[in-house]
Amino acid sequence: xxxxxxxxxxxxxxxxxxxxxxxxxxxxxxxxxxxxxxxxxxxxxxxxxxxxxxxxxxxxxxxxxxxxxxxxxxxxxxxxxxxxxxxxxxxxxxxxxxxxxxxxxxxxxxxxxxxxxxxxxxxxxxxxxxxxxxxxxxxxxxxxxxxxxxxxxxxxxxxxxxxxxxxxxxxxxxxxxxxxxxxxxxxxxxxxxxxxxxxxxxxxxxxxxxxxxxxxxxxxxxxxxxxxxxxxxxxxx
Amino acid sequence: xxxxxxxxxxxxxxxxxxxxxxxxxxxxxxxxxxxxxxxxxxxxxxxxxxxxxxxxxxxxxxxxxxxxxxxxxxxxxxxxxxxxxxxxxxxxxxxxxxxxxxxxxxxxxxxxxxxxxxxxxxxxxxxxxxxxxxxxxxxxxxxxxxxxxxxxxxxxxxxxxxxxxxxxxxxxxxxxxxxxxxxxxxxxxxxxxxxxxxxxxxxxxxxxxxxxxxxxxxxxxxxxxxxxxxxxxxxxxxxxxxxxxxxxxxxxxxxxxxxxxxxxxxxxxxxxxxxxxxxxxxxxxxxxxxxxxxxxxxxxxxxxxxxxxxxxxxxxxxxxxxxxxxxxxxxxxxxxxxxxxxxxxxxxxxxxxxxxxxxxxxxxxxxxxxxxxxxxxxxxxxxxxxxxxxxxxxxxxxxxxxxxxxxxxxxxxxxxxxxxxxxxxxxxxxxxxxxxxxxxxxxxxxxxxxxxxxxxxxxxxxxxxxxxxxxxxxxxxxxxxxxxxxxxxxxxxxxxxxxxxxxxxxxxxxxxxxxxxxxxxxxxxxxxxxxxxxxxxxxxxxxxxxxxxxxxxxxxxxxxxxxxxxxxxxx
Numbered sequence: 001x002x003x004x005x006x007x008x009x010x011x012x013x014x015x016x017x018x019x020x021x022x023x024x025x026x027x028x029x030x031x032x033x034x035x036x037x038x039x040x041x042x043x044x045x046x047x048x049x050x051x052x053x054x055x056x057x058x059x060x061x062x063x064x065x066x067x068x069x070x071x072x073x074x075x076x077x078x079x080x081x082x083x084x085x086x087x088x089x090x091x092x093x094x095x096x097x098x099x100x101x102x103x104x105x106x107x108x109x110x111x112x113x114x115x116x117x118x119x120x121x122x123x124x125x126x127x128x129x130x131x132x133x134x135x136x137x138x139x140x141x142x143x144x145x146x147x148x149x150x151x152x153x154x155x156x157x158x159x160x161x162x163x164x165x166x167x168x169x170x171x172x173x174x175x176x177x178x179x180x181x182x183x184x185x186x187x188x189x190x191x192x193x194x195x196x197x198x199x200x201x202x203x204x205x206x207x208x209x210x211x212x213x214x215x216x217x218x219x220x221x222x223x224x225x226x227x228x229x230x231x232x233x234x235x236x237x
Numbered sequence: 238x239x240x241x242x243x244x245x246x247x248x249x250x251x252x253x254x255x256x257x258x259x260x261x262x263x264x265x266x267x268x269x270x271x272x273x274x275x276x277x278x279x280x281x282x283x284x285x286x287x288x289x290x291x292x293x294x295x296x297x298x299x300x301x302x303x304x305x306x307x308x309x310x311x312x313x314x315x316x317x318x319x320x321x322x323x324x325x326x327x328x329x330x331x332x333x334x335x336x337x338x339x340x341x342x343x344x345x346x347x348x349x350x351x352x353x354x355x356x357x358x359x360x361x362x363x364x365x366x367x368x369x370x371x372x373x374x375x376x377x378x379x380x381x382x383x384x385x386x387x388x389x390x391x392x393x394x395x396x397x398x399x400x401x402x403x404x405x406x407x408x409x410x411x412x413x414x415x416x417x418x419x420x421x422x423x424x425x426x427x428x429x430x431x432x433x434x435x436x437x438x439x440x441x442x443x444x445x446x447x448x449x450x451x452x453x454x455x456x457x458x459x460x461x462x463x464x465x466x467x468x469x470x471x472x473x474x475x476x477x478x479x480x481x482x483x484x485x486x487x488x489x490x491x492x493x494x495x496x497x498x499x500x501x502x503x504x505x506x507x508x509x510x511x512x513x514x515x516x517x518x519x520x521x522x523x524x525x526x527x528x529x530x531x532x533x534x535x536x537x538x539x540x541x542x543x544x545x546x547x548x549x550x551x552x553x554x555x556x557x558x559x560x561x562x563x564x565x566x567x568x569x570x571x572x573x574x575x576x577x578x579x580x581x582x583x584x585x586x587x588x589x590x591x592x593x594x595x596x597x598x599x600x601x602x603x604x605x606x607x608x609x610x611x612x613x614x615x616x617x618x619x620x621x622x623x624x625x626x627x628x629x630x631x632x633x634x635x636x637x638x639x640x641x642x643x644x645x646x647x648x649x650x651x652x653x654x655x656x657x658x659x660x661x662x663x664x665x666x667x668x669x670x671x672x673x674x675x676x677x678x679x680x681x682x683x684x685x686x687x688x689x690x691x692x693x694x695x696x697x698x699x700x701x702x703x704x705x706x707x708x709x710x711x712x713x714x715x716x717x718x719x720x721x722x723x724x725x726x727x728x729x730x731x732x733x734x735x736x737x738x739x740x741x742x743x744x745x746x747x748x749x750x751x752x753x754x755x756x757x758x759x760x761x762x763x764x765x766x767x768x769x770x771x772x773x774x775x776x777x778x779x780x781x782x783x784x785x786x787x788x789x790x791x792x793x794x795x796x797x798x799x800x801x802x803x804x805x806x807x808x
Contacts (some may be wrong), residue, residue: 044290046279046316049306053257053299077640084645099620102300134577146638164625167640171623172580176295176302182653183617183645185579189292191452194584196413201578207419216396216434218410218441223450227442229389233397233407235442236279 056101062110065130067093069114070166072130076141077170084183087174095173108164113162120159193220240506240515245484247273247520248803250505252491252535255344256785257771258526259469260792261799265524266482268800275486275507275520277428277527278316278340281347283460283471290314291459295619303620310619313350315339316462319736323681327688330510334559334672335691335736336530341385342487343470344528345739346785347460350587351437351467352610353393353786355384357402360780369696370666373777374758377404383790391467391789392444393434403593403735409442411435412453414589415582417613417656420571424714428707435591438467438786447476455616457586466586489516491683493539494523494768500543502768508682521768522799522808526792529774530559530672533744534687536755536762537674547674549745549762554755556673558666558743559691560779563607565701565731566659568720569712570632574613574654582615594662594781596703603699606781607662609707615653624650632718655720658711660704663781664697666743670735691735699733723801740784745774760795767808769795 012202045053062070074087087093100106117140121129125136132140144159145167174180196217202208209217230236248270251258262274281288290312295301305311308318317340326336338343364370381404388407397405411434414422422432439457440450448471449463457466464471477483488510495503495517504519525532529786535557537547545807549555594606627647631639639647675688703722712719724731735741748754751763760775762768771792773784781785802808 043293045309046288046290048322051304057299071238078645079641081642081645084289092583095299097304098299099301102305103303145640146636167627167644168624171626171644172301172618172620175618175622175648176620178294178296181294184618184649186615186617186652187579188581188583188615189294189453189454189456190581192581192583194412194453194582197416197419197581197582198578201416201580204578205416205419205573207423209413209419210422213396213434216410217413218394223442225443227389227392227409227444229407233385233405235408235410235731 016074056098059101061101061107062097066111066114067097069117069128069130070096070110071168072137073117074170074173076175077167085179087170090174090177090179092170092173096169099169099173106169109162109165113159113165116159116162193221240517242517243519243729245273245518247271247484247504247518249273249524249799250275250520251524251526252505253277253344253525253527253531253772254342254474255339255469255526255528255772256346256788257773258524258791259343259346259473259526260789261526261769261771261796262477262483263473264793264796265800266477266480270800270803271481273486273520274483275489275491275505275518276342276344277490278344278487279511280485280487281316281342281470282475283314283347283464283468284364284462288457289462291456291462292454295457295617301620309348310620311457312456312459313348314458315345316341323769324686325678325680326686327675327678329688329690332690332692333734333736334691335734336687336689336741337736337739338528338531341470342474342485343460343468346467346469348458349785350783351439351457352466352591352783353395353436353438354593354608354782355404355406355790356380356780356782356787357400357404359402360782361777363605363778365677366630367598369604370778371746371748371753374475374747374754379758380787380790380794383794387786387790387793389444390640391438391472392440392448393436393438393786394434394441396434398433400593402716404594406436408436409440409444412441412585412589415584415614416575416577417571417653418588418590418611420574420588420715421611421656421658421711423712425609427714428710429595430592430707430711431595432590432592435588437585437587439585439587440465441585448472451585453583453585455583455586486518489524490682490684491527491535492682493535494548496539496541496543496548500541500548500765502548502765505782508684510682514681522769522803524769524771524796525774526771527742528772529741529776530556530687532770532772532774533672534674536745539696544764549755549764549768551764552752552755554746554753556687556744557668557671558746559672559689559712559741560664560666560743561735562738562740562779562783563662563664563693563697563700564659564733564738565704565724566657566725567705567708567712567731568655568657568706569717570629570655570718570720571713571715572633572654573716574656575633575650577615577653579615583617584614588612601703603696603703604665605696605700607660607700607704608781610659610661611656612659613653613656624646625687629654646771654716656717658708660701660708661738661740661781661783662697662700663779665694666746666778667694672744689736693729693732693735698732701730705731740773740779742776742779742784743794744766746777747775748777759798760791766802769799771795
């Protein structure tokens with residue numbers, strides 16, 4: 001089978017003929033996905049993991065005002081662009097709301113950090129951070145979003161630690177969504193026939209495959225032909 | 238509590254369904270013997286959509302794959318890791334050991350790296366070279382026919398290179414290296430380090446009608462629903478069960494081997510996790526494939542008048558000579574890999590090339606070698622993606638920190654610009670490194686647990702030093718910078734704790750002298766001939782290779798010996 005046909009078979013047959021939820025007609029598939037989403041079993045959990053998720057989902061840690069501040073921060077960290085949505089468009093605050101319950105080590109630094117941020121905005125502008133103007137917010141963020149190797153503003157160091165955590169969680173929360181993955185340009189996680197680095201990329205990097213290796217590499221055209229060897233271990237099919 | 242005796246009589250009971258147990262069950266089932274397989278974890282089939290994680294997207298996990306519940310993240314296919322709920326283990330103060338257990342059909346083979354390296358002639362007789370450790374009672378020529386059959390039966394890709402201690406085999410064709418691997422090849426070549434296509438148990442070509450062929454999702458650690466990689470569940474146990482060749486007891490935790498007045502094994506006793514009651518099964522032979530440490534534990538917990546120190550333990554050698562592979566690594570930032578064009582380079586699950594040991598120990602300050610594995614590329618994001626990405630700017634004189642469009646640009650600029658290198662090496666098996674039964678602690682099934690007593694020596698520390706020095710050199714050869722600090726002496730040069738590489742072997746080592754070994758060269762207990770051990774326990778020494786391929790070849794060899802003995806009515 002030629003590469004093109006093989007790929008087609010892989011895609012149509014789902015993953016090499018396996019039972020996967022997306023099979024069947026479109027409506028069925030959509031219904032199925034919805035059903036599995038609501039049943040919470042979509043990502044293959046064990047019974048004890050299901051219990052863990054239910055417990056975590058039933059808990060509350062961050063309050064509404066904390067989540068609102070987080071949403072403001074997330075969109076400062078990753079605002080929308082002409083081609084991609086913002087952090088809140090990608091549901092990052094909801095992710096952070098979950099992850100601080102799932103990984104409790106985040107709880108105190110996030111809650112305390114938000115308090116620190118509101119303390120700072122109150123000191124400067126006598127307002128909560130979310131009530132500050134864009135310019136006011138930016139002036140605080142600019143003091144905590146960069147390292148301070150010359151120790152010019154040591155009083156900002158705790159704020160910097162908090163912002164670093166928020167930036168990390170925002171990036172992770174964003175780039176693990178479909179929106180983020182599209183923005184990043186990751187195009188894997190689908191059936192494929194890997195046949196080496198594209199030639200233009202090889203050329204750009206001034207690299208090539210070793211000549212003597214070329215005959216040894218997999219040839220997808222005969223991947224479906226039963227493997228046979230001679231007595232010396234040479235593949236002959 | 239009443240113990241429930243089953244009236245079923247088996248020819249053999251296999252304890253554990255991983256690499257060793259799965260192979261053993263496969264061989265005996267096909268010989269027509271009446272077999273029970275007892276597995277401590279639940280049934281698992283990589284095809285089952287209910288439990289499948291393969292091809293899931295990060296957003297399908299609310300924690301985006303973070304390691305809250307599974308040490309290697311939500312999508313890794315191992316039920317259990319270095320901690321298993323209700324099944325503790327203890328350590329001698331001042332010592333370290335981390336014990337991985339996968340409680341599921343197929344065990345650790347559902348998530349393993351599929352790196353399938355034959356041991357070479359030197360690996361079986363290394364004491365002859367450097368005077369350390371002990372020689373195996375067998376040599377490469379004894380195991381070679383089994384490796385040959387294993388290659389064809391289970392499938393492994395690679396290339397025949399005619400190397401003296403990394404033997405050729407019957408390989409499927411390997412995939413082409415990815416961009417980061419080409420960079421590694423260039424960097425390694427500059428230092429005179431050889432690189433070859435890797436050898437992984439993944440089907441790049443059809444080997445039979447039952448199993449599919451790799452579709453390059455790079456997710457072997459999630460276990461393949463097309464059965465295109467080797468998992469003992471999909472390749473051995475499930476087919477045997479479907480053919481009605483075995484009785485499968487899942488969620489059954491073996492407590493001990495039962496014996497008769499002559500000291501021979503009569504079967505096993507286990508706790509059924511579903512009703513928490515104890516059951517007994519009878520058999521002519523018992524095959525332990527529970528993993529090196531679990532099998533040692535079962536032996537030591539099998540005490541009787543005939544075996545006061547535990548069955549097979551008259552030498553007091555059960556649990557001794559426990560050794561894991563050494564491991565250390567570095568990550569390199571390679572500026573030439575910035576601003577990459579993106580394309581699907583998932584490839585197979587694992588490395589496409591590797592470096593087998595190339596050094597000459599007579600000119601080095603440590604014994605034995607290591608092989609190099611590497612990682613990198615345009616991988617699928619998961620929890621942790623993007624952490625401190627703007628900090629990479631410090632390596633190129635760019636602006637560290639920031640937010641907004643600048644940050645978004647940083648994420649894309651640095652995507653795929655990191656190459657990691659890791660060494661996996663051979664440690665020296667030592668009498669004092671061991672596991673024993675903790676006199677004070679039981680697990681939730683009331684079974685006495687293991688206590689570990691394990692320390693590295695300077696042999697392993699200096700080997701780790703060589704690893705990180707080498708990786709630093711390769712990093713510079715690639716025009717890169719080491720990320721973070723290269724670990725120094727105060728950190729044992731980054732040497733990971735014993736157990737972290739999950740290649741633990743040696744607890745029931747084979748030998749010709751029953752005073753200094755637990756099993757003979759057929760992996761039979763010296764003290765009870767109808768008990769065979771088919772996991773990594775009988776390894777006299779680990780090599781600078783991963784142990785799975787050798788576990789399976791040896792399990793095939795030992796089990797065929799068992800079948801022969803059984804047919805001759807010697808068991």
